[in-house]
Amino acid sequence: MSAADIRTDAVRKGGFDPSAGARSRWLRPSLYNISLAMIVVIGFVAIAAPFVAPYDPLQQDILQRLKGPSTAHWLGTDWLGRDILSRIIYGLRSSLSISAGAVFVALLAGGILGLAAAYYKGWTDRIIMRLMDILFAFPVMLLAIGVIALLGPGRFPTGAAIAIVYTPIFARLLRAPALVVAASDYVLSARAIGASDLRIIAFHILPNLASVILVQVSLLLSTAILVEASLSFLGLGTQPPLPSLGMMLSEGRNFLFLAPWAAVFAGLAILIVAFALNLFGDALRDDLDPRLK
Template sequence: MSLGMIVVLAMAAIFAPVIAPYDPLYQDILARLKGPSAAHWLGTDQFGRDVLSRILFGLRSSLMISGGAVFAAFLAGSLLGLTAAYYKGWADRIIMRLMDVLFAFPVMLLAIGVIALLGPGATPTATAIGIVYTPIFARLLRGPALVVAESDYVLNARAIGASDARIIFLHILPNLVSVILVQFSLLLSSAILVEASLSFLGLGTQPPVPSLGMMLSEGRGFLFLAPWAAVFSGFAILIVAFALNLFGDALRDELDPRLRQA
């Protein structure tokens, strides 16, 4: 079920230029704040723009920003976590203390701080989310990597002269795939909410590019007059976050042998 929902949402985002009934930037002042109808299935906003078209393109923007940010966090966090677990000693202490410094800040506060330095926009938003989630991957992978690094096949690889990079990426990392997949899907759900929150505050994707969080922010000013723009954009955020969370939980139940046996 959750996988089917994710596939449908991903296809809607990918093919948004094809399936969207209108240009998301096109303004029809005569049709502003119109309710759902045959011409505009989800109504129009204060500028007469089609809400459905903007939601489709906003979904595309949110998934691209969040997916790119979480993937970058995975690359940086896994490199730091595996390096700390493999070399131990001072490398472990320095890397993990730096991660603890990042962990000390609340997620939104750190993201806002990064955007304050880089300026608002889609790229700074992705960078901020990537920085926020990097220590999560580093700490998550360090624990099991410490155990795998002491296993017999890793010790044998060292004995025959395999390079450190080969051992880390070909012997240790593949054994952590299940943990990575579960955490990736759960963090992607969280990243969608962070991106929407930043856009809601005016720090994320900038107008006129559609964004679900920005649509929610713009629609709140017309909540009693024309609530559909805010309601439908908020509902879209809810569906995406719910589908990714549900998929992450199902993936964890399937890949965890203890839960599978139970």
């Protein structure tokens, strides 16, 4: 019997089709590459905002207020005559910097707490995880608004609020796989030969959590963009006149029937960034998780 007959017979009986794995391997990199290309373009535009933006995002021209998309202003102007494309580019820069900084701080704080709870166990684990449960019990937006109420509105308080909200997520996420790795033979062997706790955590436990960290960072970064935009929409994030996607959406809703392009394009920018990061996280998870292969 030929190989083709064996494969056809296996598929007919409900077995595994070897060609399906090849097709999935071709499909997965395409989604990965598309999302990665989108993130690279968005990141480049945000970093090179002073060189890419056609106008000063704070420059007002009352005579050009609420003008529709044209060759002079590709995405139109807002209620103060400011170029919407320029403000979206600078708004991307602001949103990405705040969200990325907040997620990094949350990863650092939550990762240290989660690894310490998993490695030392006992009362250390109980105390740390009960504190994380208290933070985790609050809804995301309610806790973020509470933090900003204490610190005041602005870019730094917004980043601090997002970092505090995401710290228990990283702590709980890293604790579970760290418990399994900490009980493995090579970790026990490292303890037996006298390796320090810091060396064991840094060189034996943490590298085995790299795939989990990468996937979760990309997924939480997309939600952090939405949280930052929501806080700015409520007037608690980036303050005027600095551009912010959420604030542009809030300002544009007042002129939704007269000049909808300000709100529509700001909303599309938020959607595209969140979609790209979510797609990248899903593709990365499919590629790094052996259970999904």
